[in-house]
Amino acid sequence: MSWKLILILCAATIAAAQDADPNKGGTNSSVSGTVRDAGTGTPLPNYNVSTYVGATWINDTILMGRQTKQVKSVTDEQGHYKLSDLLPGSYRIEAASAEDFGTRRQKRITLTGQDLNNLDFAIVVSGKISGKVVDENKEPVPDLAVTLVSKEYYAGVVGYFFKGRAKTNDRGEYTLPRVEAGHPYLVMVDRDVRTLPAHSETPLDPKLRRRIPMRTFYPNVPSKEGAEAIVLRPGENREHVDIEIKKAANHCVDGNVVGPLGAGAMMFGIEPVQPSSGMSSGGGMFSAPPSGMTGPDGKFRICDLAPNTYRFTAADSAPSGQQMPSNFALAQFVISDRDVTNVKVSLSPGLPIEGEMVWDGTPPDSRDTPKISLSLVPVGRSGWNGERPSARSDVPGTFSFPNLASADYAVRTLVTTPGLYVKDVTYAGTSVLYEPLRLGGAIPGAGMRVIVGRDGATVSVRVSDKDGNPVPAMPVLVMPAEVASEAIVQSSLVIGETDQTGQYTSHTLAPGKYFVAAIADPVNATTDSIDRLWRARRQFQAIDLAPGSSLPVTLMPLRLE
Secondary structure, eight states: OOSOOEEOOOOTTTOOSOSSOTTSOOOOEEEEEEEEETTTOOBOOSEEEEEEEEEEEETTEEEEEEEEEEEEEEOOTTOEEEEEEEOSEEEEEEEEESSOTTOEEEEEEEESSSOBOOOOEEEOOOEEEEEEEEOTTSOBOOSEEEEEEEEEEETTEEEEEEEEEEEOOTTSEEEEEEEOTTOOBEEEEEEOOOBOOSBOOSOSSGGGSOOEEOOEETTTBSSGGGOOOBOOOTTOEEOOOOEEOOEEOOEEEEEEEEETTEEOOOEEEEEESSSBOBOOTTOOBOOOOSEEEOOTTSEEEEEEEOSEEEEEEEEOOOOTTOSSOSEEEEEEEEESSSOEEEEEEEOEEOEEEEEEEEESSSOOOOSOOOEEEEEEEESSSOOSTTOOOEEEEESSEEEEEEEEOSSEEEEEEEEOSTTOEEEEEEETTEEOSSSOEEOTTOOTTOOEEEEEESOOBEEEEEEBOTTSOBOTTOEEEEEESSOSSHHHHHHHOEEEEOOTTSEEEOOOBOSEEEEEEEEOSOOOSBHHHHHHHHHHGGGSEEEEEOTTOEEEEEEOEEOOO
16 A cells, blocks of 8 residues: 555553553564565565564554563575564564665464464565756756645645655756655645845846746646646656756745734745645644745845745744744645735734533443544645644543644544544534644634544455455555545545455444545546545445444455446
8 A cells, every 4th residue: 555654652541442462461473474566576675674562553554551562584596585473463564675675565464373374475666756846948957846746635635745756966867766656646846945034135126036946846837736746666767857058037025023022023925825744644744834934023135036836834932842833823825926925924823722622412321531643734734843732631621722723634543442432523513534624714712523433343354356365464444434525535445455365344433434445556646546436435445333333345456447
């Protein structure tokens, strides 16, 4: 699968149940096999093959306690590996290149006290994209940023996300390494600017200004909508992806930043709204926008801006011992054919939100008090240092986020108690479980409400071929039947994989109607992939999960039409 794993380190008290408990008895086992190139069959040496003992997986989140340990092996020249001393239980075994962080593969297995041999990995080796960037006179342009861009669904919206970065050399040449095969990417060229002066020396008269390089997408177009996607074969080195960078009129924006105590030197940053760095379904790429400090009067003048929609951020200094600033602001403006002048940006303290965890229906009669973890992730931007607030609360219980920007956040929840699930998360009465929490028009006093169900169900899938033989390492998709759009499909989709016996059991799901399928085709968060799933969902097997049930389902691998 191409979706990256999110690794969360938690206290031992969170890991209430573990896939393999080192305190339990049982016969230890070993797992061995070979790692090979999926395209050529060539053995792959120097691959790290590893797993965790004493850990619990919730979807693609791992919970680790004090006794969790990693068991690791490195493949030899023949691609062989061996993991020893594994207790009975469920594991996820990962093979990852020690030299290429983008090339990895994971398998789920279940050990019952016997050695598992021939657990082989066929790695779809990533490729490279290389080319040359020239100007309108066909002269090479050095020191430009060349970025991989992926159009994906994330948190209920569609966006363009950075996935890789390179820089042109003095001959205008670049190479983008670790390009995932089979994934459609755009290639974008832009100026590589990190630091901005408070007051640009660009002439006030637009007629005296030089034209400036603008964001240009392969093949030589100024907009992402007109760009051509590039899809590599496994291990392919795509050469001659050459781009002639376009130029645009040079525009400026000026104004001043005012804090709660008046004008002063403030931090600021500016970047186009899309594409952008930040969290995405594939893990995300994070980089700071071009930034600087205003003058002591809070004034700024930023130039060398091509027509686009820009996000302007401003903040004061973070208090001692904290990463987040005390006061900040986010603003957007559009540059079309003229300068933007007299922009006033007012800093203000972050928005506080109070929330509560509640039961759906009658509370259970139990001495145990479960806890739910909740986190917020900025959508469409990298965010300030420390801007990924999280809370953990009893059910029932309360929580708070005291310092949030007026922006969009993705809501992430984590439940570790068997049988429980998050039925809904609301803000000001509107569901934000699968869509962004939008604070741009925040309602004063509005709160969050996390509704926890205790009648959850699971689906236990067996995948077999036409002869009835189990199919291992087969992706299994569980899709809610009643979803409104492709974007919500991506947010709510559950993706698992069968173990070596062809079995897969989901985590706790809300009762209701679902589509389930074993998909032989690659699945990722790109709009092409999710749109294809959306159109093909009627090919899937329809199921109805009753409250508290564990439904067995038998599937055969499906190729999408």
